[in-house]
Structures are given as C-alpha cells and as structure tokens.
Amino acid sequence: MSALNPHPDPEELAAVAVGDPDVGVEVRAHVGDCAECAADVAAINGVLRSLRELPELRMPVDVVTAVERALADEPAAVAPASLAAARARRGRLMPFAAAASAVGLAAVLGTTVLRTNDQRSTDAGDAATDSVAGAEAAPGPRILTSGTDYREAELDFQVRDALTAPPAAAALSAEDSAAGRGAGTADAPLGSTEQSSARTAPALTPEQLQSCVDELSGAPGSSPLLVDYASYAGRPAVVVVLPFREDTVDVFVVRSDCRVGNDALIYFKRVRTP
Amino acid sequence: MSDLHGELDDAALMARHLSGDGAAFGVLVARHRDRAWSVALRTTGDPTEASDAVQDAFLSAYRSAATFRADAKFSTWLHRIVVNACLDRMRRARVRATVPLDESVAATAVDPYDAIAASDLAADIGAALARISADQRVAIVLVDVHGMAVDEVAEVLGVPAGTVKSRCHRGRAALALQLGHLRPGRAVGGAPGAAGTPGAPGASKDSTTPPDPTPSET
Numbered sequence: 480m481s482a483l484n485p486h487p488d489p490e491e492l493a494a495v496a497v498g499d500p501d502v503g504v505e506v507r508a509h510v511g512d513c514a515e516c517a518a519d520v521a522a523i524n525g526v527l528r529s530l531r532e533l534p535e536l537r538m539p540v541d542v543v544t545a546v547e548r549a550l551a552d553e554p555a556a557v558a559p560a561s562l563a564a565a566r567a568r569r570g571r572l573m574p575f576a577a578a579a580s581a582v583g584l585a586a587v588l589g590t591t592v593l594r595t596n597d598q599r600s601t602d603a604g605d606a607a608t609d610s611v612a613g614a615e616a617a618p619g620p621r622i623l624t625s626g627t628d629y630r631e632a633e634l635d636f637q638v639r640d641a642l643t644a645p646p647a648a649a650a651l652s653a654e655d656s657a658a659g660r661g662a663g664t665a666d667a668p669l670g671s672t673e674q675s676s677a678r679t680a681p682a683l684t685p686e687q688l689q690s691c692v693d694e695l696s697g698a699p700g701s702s703p704l705l706v707d708y709a710s711y712a713g714r715p716a717v718v719v720v721l722p723f724r725e726d727t728v729d730v731f732v733v734r735s736d737c738r739v740g741n742d743a744l745i746y747f748k749r750v751r752t753p
Numbered sequence: 754m755s756d757l758h759g760e761l762d763d764a765a766l767m768a769r770h771l772s773g774d775g776a777a778f779g780v781l782v783a784r785h786r787d788r789a790w791s792v793a794l795r796t797t798g799d800p801t802e803a804s805d806a807v808q809d810a811f812l813s814a815y816r817s818a819a820t821f822r823a824d825a826k827f828s829t830w831l832h833r834i835v836v837n838a839c840l841d842r843m844r845r846a847r848v849r850a851t852v853p854l855d856e857s858v859a860a861t862a863v864d865p866y867d868a869i870a871a872s873d874l875a876a877d878i879g880a881a882l883a884r885i886s887a888d889q890r891v892a893i894v895l896v897d898v899h900g901m902a903v904d905e906v907a908e909v910l911g912v913p914a915g916t917v918k919s920r921c922h923r924g925r926a927a928l929a930l931q932l933g934h935l936r937p938g939r940a941v942g943g944a945p946g947a948a949g950t951p952g953a954p955g956a957s958k959d960s961t962t963p964p965d966p967t968p969s970e971t
Contacts, residue, residue, distance in 0.1 A: 489926030
C-alpha cells in the first residue's frame, strides 16, 4: 500500500490468501474492509486450488526408454565396497571382456616377459627405447611404470591417457627413471623394481601379476589392457585395466602387493574409452 | 527388479547402488521418474527440453551417487539435480535462441502445454506458468503443484525459506494476473496498469517477466 495506491500489492494479497503469518496487521485489516481486495484474494485462492489440482504427469514411454538407454551405456562411477561387488558389476554384460580374457594374460605376456627380460641385458637407455617400440608392436597388455599419481576425480582422463598416449609421451627417459623422478617406461620389464620411485608400486612378477588379474576379474587366464605400477592418492598402487565392452574398461586400483582378497582393492571404476 | 528391491527405501537402494548392485539405481529411477518428468516439463514448458533435462538429471545422479549423503533425503537431492538440469537446459536454449525472447516465449507459451493439459484450465495454467519468471515458476511447481514443504524447496534451490515464500507469493499473484482473475489495474509490485501481458506499460518487472532461467538468488 502507498499514498498513490491504497490497496495492498498483489503479492501481499497472495500472502493473505495462504494465511502467511508475516502479513502485516494493516494489510489484513484492509482486506477485511475492502470488497475488491477480498475478491482478489479469493481469485488468487482459486489459482492456488487449480495449481494443486494439476495431475502428476507420467513420463512418456519414449523418455523412459531414453533414460534407461543412457544409464545402460553409462560406465559406473561408483566405488564398490569390495572386490566381490566389483566382480558382480563385471558379471553383467561382458561378452567383450570374456572374449578378451580367453586370450589369457600368460599367453600374451609370455612374449613381453621374454622380450623385456632380454632387454635387461642392454644398457638402460636402449632398454627404454626398445621397450617403448616393443609396446607398439606387441598385442599384449601395456605395462607402464608411468609415475602417475592417479586420483579419483581424474581417473577417467588418466586412464585414457595411459591407454592411448604415444609411447614417447608415456615414457620418460631412463635417466629420469634412474633418478627416481617418478618416471617409468612403457612396457617396463615385469619384476624390475629398480626404476620405481619411492611412491610408485614395485613391479610384480609375471606369476604374481597373473594371479592378481585373475583374482580381480574372477576369470582365470584374463588379460588386462594396461598395468601401471604407479600411485593412487599419493600411495603406491597398481592400476589394472581390464576390458569390459568394446568402448568401456574396468579400472582396478589395487595395493602394490595385490594380495588375494578384498583388502587388495583400493578403488574400482568403469570408464568409457574413446 | 526383485521383490527385495521394491521393499527397500531410497537410502537403502542408494547404498546398494554404491556397493555395486546393478539393479538398485533402476528401481530409484522407476520410483521417481514421473515426479522428475512433471517437474521438468512444468519448469521448462517444452517436452524436448524436459526429456533432455531428465536424462541429464538421472545421469548426473548416477554419476554423483557417491556424493549423496546417507542422512539426506533422496527425493530432495534428486529434485535439486532435476531443477538444475532444467535451468541449465533453459539457459542453453536461451543462448541458442535467434529470435527476440518475447517472441519466442509467445510462440511457445501455449503449444507445449497443450500436449500435457488434461483440461482447458490446465492448459491455461500451463501457459500462464510459462510466462512468469523461472524463479517463481520453479517455486510454484514444487510448492503448489507438487506439495513440497517450503523448507524442503529452500534446500532444493539453495535459498532461504523466506525467498521461496516470496517467490511463491509473487508467482501466484502473477499467475492470477496472467489468467485475468485480478481486477484490471493490478500489478505485482504495486505498480498500477499492468494487465498481465509481458512488456505491458506499467507491468512490474517481477510480475510477468519473460521466463528468465537464471535464478537471481541462486
């Protein structure tokens, strides 16, 4: 109300309509005495009744389908509490993973292990260069000692980078590795720990790694796409990436010894790959 | 969905989802999708935008499930995500718009609601909702249409309860003006002369502003 307009503002009338206790005495008194304003309050009440009578709408079938499809395509962004839960997630819709697993880590690693063992006899610089080149040629898993400190919020990007980065970008120089600057090489020799920095998980033996992968996947003879002896949130950890579908991978972050059992699993995430 | 899932409350389903139960989130979607759709359609006023918004919202909820606090109310959390998805869609649609806003509003104010209206009155209400500000519209949809408590809506919108009440009062008055239920000369905000038409001489800024999707206080 004002000198020019003796009637309350419509929002004040709307407040009266719902019995808002904050409405001033003056406004209430005016509405009680003014037939026009009382009519407006009644009209606002009518609008309110109409709003309350609007029906709940049902989501159309095509929208339901679209939502379900979007969720079905969505990589999990959850942290299962246990290895069993992670396995349960892998248990659904994993024909691609099963096909890949049939190849077997041991079969594909055999070549890598022999080759990298051979490379140990070469000088450090050549070993790094050769193993990087070998990573492109070999069909087996990519074995890294990247020095990456994986983080939950960045895991998707870090894993994609590790899977797709050119070997030259993934590998730092042998001098860096030897100096413990958190660097490693693509296709680093399995079992070689001398290149690891203090924060980076030491490499497992091929047998330990196969046992670890089998335990994570729940399927003996599984073959990972990537193994990175690195760290997670500042602590040594092994990142094992297993195929799930053609465009999706499962990322297991495990403790550096990857001992069998739930305690080994630090984090699990399903990540879509380009 | 198993019988077990159907018996679990929302918090328990979220806990199961986070522990790797692949079916739990689907139960939550089935349980809340109609409400999410109602809010999205009535907020955006556009079935296509609403469809995209609810997809965005459920994906966002799925992805950020780990941030859900066990002591929170799932429906409040989800409403917040849905409303934010709607406002985000509306912002982007506004940026995309190549016609003057008033014209675009006039062109779309009625037709989208024709598709959802169960009656002429519902259509009129829907068209009127499309003409009030987004802030007021969201508050009206949540409080008046869907019966949520003012305090809960305040939590959804991240504003004080008094702000929600104020938006509701202004929104109800603006709707009454839009529907021609108030005497001629009434104007929200006390300015005489507004006839409920956006841009009408003397129309209050808050009464019938075009659907500005950008909340002024959120």
